Structures are given as C-alpha cells and as structure tokens.
Amino acid sequence: MIPFNKPHLTGKETHYMYDAVSTGKISGNGKYTKMCQEFFEKQYGFEKCLLTTSCTDALEMAALLINIEPGDEVIMPSYTFVSTSNAFILRGATIIFADSETDNPNLDASKIEALITPKTKAIVPVHYAGVACDMDTIMALAEKYNLFVVEDAAQAIDSFYTGKDGVKRALGSIGHLAAFSFHETKNIISGEGGMLAINDRQFADRAEIIWEKGTNRSSFFRGEVDKYGWVDMGSSFLPSEIISAFLWAQLEELEDIQNKRKHIWQLYYDALQDWALATNVKLPVVPEYATNNAHMFYLVCPDLARRTELINKLKAADIWCVFHYLSLHKSPFYTDKHYGATLAQSDHYSDCLVRLPFYYDLSDADIQKITDCIKQ
Missing domain, CATH: 3.90.1150.10 (Aspartate Aminotransferase, domain 1)
Incomplete structure (x- = not known):
C-alpha cells in the first residue's frame, strides 16, 4: 500500500527530545519553544510568534484576542476544516460562509464585500494547499470596514504572496493574526502542534497572557512585574518542550x-x-x-x-x-x-x-x- 501520508523524520527529533528532558524543564516555554519562535520571527518577518498545541488553539487564541462576542459575524470560506469555524463559534459568533474561487478552492475575495454588515467583525481567509488568497483585496476591505483579518495558514508554511506593491510577504505575516499547523500531515510537523503569529503590536502582550492561562507569568519571570497573578481570560495553549524539540529538528531541515x-x-x-x-x-x-x-x-x-x-x-x-x-x-x-x-x-x-x-x-x-x- 502506498499510504496517503507518512510522517517524515529528519533523524534528530529524539535527540532533541532527550536533550529537552535532560534540561529538567519540559512543561513549555523553555529553550526549544523560544528557539522555534525566534526562527519563525526572523525567517518570515512575523512580529511575534507563540507556539501552541494545535492550529485549532491558535485560532481560538485569535478569537479571544479580537474579542469575538455573541452576535458578531465572521466571514470565512465554507470549504475549510471545522476548526476554522469552531474557534469563533465557541465565542458566540455567527459564521457567514463565502464561496470559493472557480479555479482554486480559496475564498473568492470578490464575494466578500456583499457579505459585510454592521455586525461583521473579522474575515478569515484560508490559504488552501498553501496557495495565497487575494490578500490585497481582503486587506483593503478590512481597512475600509474596520475589520480584523485572521489568516488560517494551517497549510501555508514557507509560502508567499506578492502584492500589487511588488512586495513579497510570507503567508501569515499579512493579516492582523495568523494560525499555523504542525500536524503530522503538514510540511513541517511535530505530531500535533501549531503557532499563532501576531503581526499587530496591539495584540502582543495580551496574546502572551491568554497563552498562559490568563496570567502574567511570562512578564513576572522576565522581572517586568513584581506579582504573578490572573489578569485576563485564557487557557493552557502552550505546548510542552518535547513537542517544541521535535519541531526544532524539522525546522533545521x-x-x-x-x-x-x-x-x-x-x-x-x-x-x-x-x-x-x-x-x-x-x-x-x-x-x-x-x-x-x-x-x-x-x-x-x-x-x-x-x-x-x-x-x-x-x-x-x-x-x-x-x-x-x-x-x-x-x-x-x-x-x-x-x-x-x-x-x-x-x-x-x-x-x-x-x-x-x-x-x-x-x-x-x-x-x-x-x-x-x-x-x-
């Protein structure tokens, strides 16, 4: 049988996982987490990156960051994985599904404006097969109607978009926020795993708080605050160092x-x-x-x-x-x-x-x- 998918191992995954265990800190946000996040920020120009346990988690963080509430409308393609929708459904949003392009499965950007209402809060383009949506049109609509753009870049690692200005940008670096997947079916894998890319600085500090259960734990350990406590809503979105160590072996190759x-x-x-x-x-x-x-x-x-x-x-x-x-x-x-x-x-x-x-x-x-x- 030729299978549909077979996870690729570079050969260093177990070595780095062993190294992570030997450091005595495997709970997350340690050596390998920071190395991976810095790699993505430097390689693709993301303002800030936070590894997550899945792309689903990254999307759920995005929904929290843009304060999705019951009654808000979010425009996205119908031809996508359920996580794209679930992240916003969980916050009470109404999903307004848009049709795909005639020559590829991406969201048809020309159909978006007719779907925008006073209740619309965000557009979620999905870069199907790692091929870019028409981001110039989408970002122009977002600016015109004061909307957020959350790129579902689950399949889009190491793929790019060239705008009308001639500038080539990494997918996931264009919208306000973006979510990536490192599931075993993706180009770069960690079994399960994902990442939130933050491109708008207004979200950077709060994203870190939501990432760590709504606490200012990271700020505390950096010495920026003298007390560590619960300051916002959040959840346990960060992966263990073992997952990050596996991912690092992939990024090297x-x-x-x-x-x-x-x-x-x-x-x-x-x-x-x-x-x-x-x-x-x-x-x-x-x-x-x-x-x-x-x-x-x-x-x-x-x-x-x-x-x-x-x-x-x-x-x-x-x-x-x-x-x-x-x-x-x-x-x-x-x-x-x-x-x-x-x-x-x-x-x-x-x-x-x-x-x-x-x-x-x-x-x-x-x-x-x-x-x-x-x-x-």
Whole structure:
C-alpha cells in the first residue's frame, strides 16, 4: 500500500527530545519553544510568534484576542476544516460562509464585500494547499470596514504572496493574526502542534497572557512585574518542550524538506498535465501573486461519480488517496444556521476534489506507479 501520508523524520527529533528532558524543564516555554519562535520571527518577518498545541488553539487564541462576542459575524470560506469555524463559534459568533474561487478552492475575495454588515467583525481567509488568497483585496476591505483579518495558514508554511506593491510577504505575516499547523500531515510537523503569529503590536502582550492561562507569568519571570497573578481570560495553549524539540529538528531541515516536496509536486504535474487536459480533470492552479509550497497535490474531477471511481480504482491498486473537506454550510451542525445562499464552487470541490499521496519519502517510482494507474 502506498499510504496517503507518512510522517517524515529528519533523524534528530529524539535527540532533541532527550536533550529537552535532560534540561529538567519540559512543561513549555523553555529553550526549544523560544528557539522555534525566534526562527519563525526572523525567517518570515512575523512580529511575534507563540507556539501552541494545535492550529485549532491558535485560532481560538485569535478569537479571544479580537474579542469575538455573541452576535458578531465572521466571514470565512465554507470549504475549510471545522476548526476554522469552531474557534469563533465557541465565542458566540455567527459564521457567514463565502464561496470559493472557480479555479482554486480559496475564498473568492470578490464575494466578500456583499457579505459585510454592521455586525461583521473579522474575515478569515484560508490559504488552501498553501496557495495565497487575494490578500490585497481582503486587506483593503478590512481597512475600509474596520475589520480584523485572521489568516488560517494551517497549510501555508514557507509560502508567499506578492502584492500589487511588488512586495513579497510570507503567508501569515499579512493579516492582523495568523494560525499555523504542525500536524503530522503538514510540511513541517511535530505530531500535533501549531503557532499563532501576531503581526499587530496591539495584540502582543495580551496574546502572551491568554497563552498562559490568563496570567502574567511570562512578564513576572522576565522581572517586568513584581506579582504573578490572573489578569485576563485564557487557557493552557502552550505546548510542552518535547513537542517544541521535535519541531526544532524539522525546522533545521526546512530547506531540504521543501525542495523534496516541490520535486514531488512537479513530477505529479508533469506526468498528469496532458492526461488532465484530455479528460476534463483540473490540476492545481497557482495564481501569479502566489507561490507553491508543495503542501499537497490534488485533482478536481468533472463530477462525484468520476471521483468515486478514481478513488476506488486506486485503492484496488494499493494506492490510498482521499477526498477533502465537505462544505461546512451543509454540515449537520450548521445547515439550519446558514443564511441560505448557494455556494456552488464550495460544493463542487466537496464533490470532485481528490488528494493524491504526498509525503517526503514518496519515491519517483511511487509517483510513476500512481500516475500510470490514474491514466489507465
């Protein structure tokens, strides 16, 4: 069986985990946590980074930081993972789902303005497959209507956006806040794990307090305050040093991991380009303003029947591929809360998109087998 995903280990993970244990501090916010956070701040220009136990936690921190309250409306794509929505639902928000682009699953930025009301508080673009949404349009709307932008960059590590001003920016560095994932299916992993990137200084101090259960513990240990106490709402969002140590081993090999993944992505694209054109199957589209971080390779079949047939044929050949998100506006939890609009593109991707096996240790021969089977 060629699996859909296989976590890649660089070889140093257990060494650094052992080192973390030997320091006598494994509860979090120690040596490896600080090293990882500083790496991201320097590498990608984030104002401040805080590691979390998951991307879900990072999104929940973002919802707390922008003071989401019952009755607030938050605009996001329907074609996304449930965590994107749950983080704001937990604070009492009403989710206003927007449709996807016609040529890729990202939020259609041209549809956002019509959804904005006096109750709208935030826009949450999701950079699907690590490919940037139209951030110029989204940030312009945020400025016009005084809204917050929280980038769901779960899949977008080491990917970039070039704006109309010609400046190339890392995804996650453009919105007020951003959330990343280091789940075992991502490019850089720590099993479970995530990170909140803070790009607006007004949130920096409070983010640290929310991160540590609503206390000013970090300020106390830096000697900035003489008492350590409960000063705000919060939760236990920071990961243990063992998770951070695992992540550090991955970050040391970031360039190698990314080069290999881009090689795999290009092999898929070159092998399937002519076949896809002949069979009315769509391959991934990367807009001119975006880069490709090779998070995944997907196909968009003409219809549900074709996708089901493809998945079954590949499974019979011991190749495991999967469909992806189901439109959240049609979920059992939210269907009676949706404002009623038809989101045709979101539903199309729900029915027709299939993800092919993608992981660092996938060999050229494996890709040849997969693509030959698809074409047959």
